[in-house]
Amino acid sequence: MVFEGSSAAISHTGKVRSNNQDSGYSGANLFVVADGMGGHAGGDVASSIAIHRLEPLDQPYASVEDAQASLQAAATTAAGDLIRAAKDRPELAGLGTTLSAIIMVDDYAVIGHIGDSRIYLYRDDAVTQITADHTFVQRLVDSGRITPEEARYHPRRSVLMRVLSDMDADPELDMFVMHTQPGDRWLLCSDGLSGVVDEDHILKAMRMGMAPGRTSDNLLKQALDGGAPDNVTIVLVEVGGQHAMHSGTPTIVGSASNPSNVTVPPVRAPRGNWLHPVRQAANEPSHFEPAPEYLEELIEEDRRRAKRRRWGWIAGMLVVLAMLAFAAFAAYSWTQTRYFVGADDDSVVIYQGVQQNIGPITLSTPLRDTDILLANLPPYQRDSVERTITARSFSDAEAIVSRLQAGADRVTGETPLPTPLPTPTEDAG
Structure with missing residues (x-):
């Protein structure tokens, strides 16, 4: 039975890397994402080999068991192809690829997965990650050493523990079957998307209800807006739903879309450019299988x-x-070089410090009580003292006090009278 639904596939080099090592496939029943590793040539070849080895699986199946067996056999054959490619071309040694695939069989999705590409399911207004990353940091998360949020930015997040490569002739895929229902949306993507766009933003894109092609474009734009440090590949599959089924030629994207299939680019010594260090590193492997x-x-x-x-x-x-x-x-030492004249209860006082306080911390201390009563000052001087009078130095503060004392003396009548001149007397002679 041919799968009834619509799908889309898109792949982009990203903003940093100089070539696309991802590959993607969207057909009638088969949907695949492969993220290659192994440098400029190896990654291209590895993901292309995986896609073209799985491409014949795009056909109806009598049972999910048949689909599972075919998927596992194709992955094992692809591993053998990678081993032979590395043997024939020694410069390709260490090539490999992630692989996340879905074969639709009636109302079931047969899933095969290895590596850190991901499959998400959008159902009942929620996005769920279906596959588990075969990475070093995922083991740290599973063991409780770090949180999932810490894993997103961990420096070892690209270290792969399981991958389809030239080092293992019998790859261990995660294989399982899930029931599908109308309205489901299955998102297959490389870590170029999942490493930049989180599940909350994926959910927002799915909620918009656009056709798979437009939704894929939306997700790709988010990855590019986020910097897209790696290749980005997206395959989106909608089960039933409101969008018409797209029939016809399967869509192949990324390096597998190269008409020459697995053409190996010539090996060239990298030319350093201190003005563009990012581009110089763009051909380095994006993953490592230890x-x-x-x-x-x-x-x-x-x-x-x-x-x-x-x-x-x-x-x-x-x-x-x-x-x-x-x-x-x-700052406190500086305040203690300042002085001002203010009031303390009913008298005039010279203070050391500044008038401002920091919360409960007082930045001034009484230095000398002048015994000049506020009540004896003229009103204008009393108001000035109550508002405080800033002094440039201690001697300046004493000069201010002297003026206040003079004002107080005038109010209390204690200003000394001028000495009278002697009375003139007549000259006795």
Whole structure:
């Protein structure tokens, strides 16, 4: 039975890499995404081999068991092809590819997966990640060492623990079957999308209800707006639903769409350009498949890195606190070089410091009580004292007090009278 629904496939080099090592396939019953690894030539070849080896599986199946067996056999054959390619062309050694595939059989989706490309399901207004990443950081998440959010930005997030490659003739795919229902949307994508666009934004794009082609374009635009540091490949499959079925020639995108199939580009020594360091690194492998014993070494290195980061954070906080303490001490020391004249209860006082306070912290202290009563000051001087009078120095503050004393003396009548001149007397002679 031919699958009833609509689909779309799209692939983009991204904004950093100079070539597209991804491949994608959207047919009548088969839908695949493969993300190649192994440098400029190897990644292209690996993902192309995987797509073209699985392409004959795009046909109706009598049962899900038949589809599963065919998918596993095709993946094993593809692994053999990669081994032979590396043997025939030594410069391709280390090539490999992720593989995420769906074969639609009646009302079921037969899923095969290896690597860190992903399959999501949009159903009942929710997006669910169906596949599990075969990565080092996913093992850290599964063991509780880091959170899923930390895994998104972990420096080892591209370290693959399982992949279709020239190192394993019998690849272990995750194989399972899921029931489908009208309205389901299955999203297959490389980590060029999932590493940039999170599930919340994928959900928003799905909710818009656009046709698979327009939804794929929307998701690709989000990845490009987010920087697109890797190739981006999207295959979107809609089960039934409101959009008409697209029939005809299957869609092949990415490196597998090359008419020459698995043409190997010539190996060229990289030419460095200090003005464009990103482009110089663009041909480096985007993934790495370590030997099994390397896992414990990575875990131990991750522990050391976490410890260094923790001590670095503590040291940084201590430096910041020391700088804040020094700044506070310097600021307080400066305030103690200032003076002002103000009121204390009922008398005039010279203060050391500044008039402002920081919360409960007082930045001034009484230095000398002048014994000049506020009540004895003229009204205008009393108001000035109550509002405080800033002095340039302690001697300036004493001069201000002298003027206030003179004002108080005039109010109380204690201003000394001028000495009278002597009375003139007649000259006795």
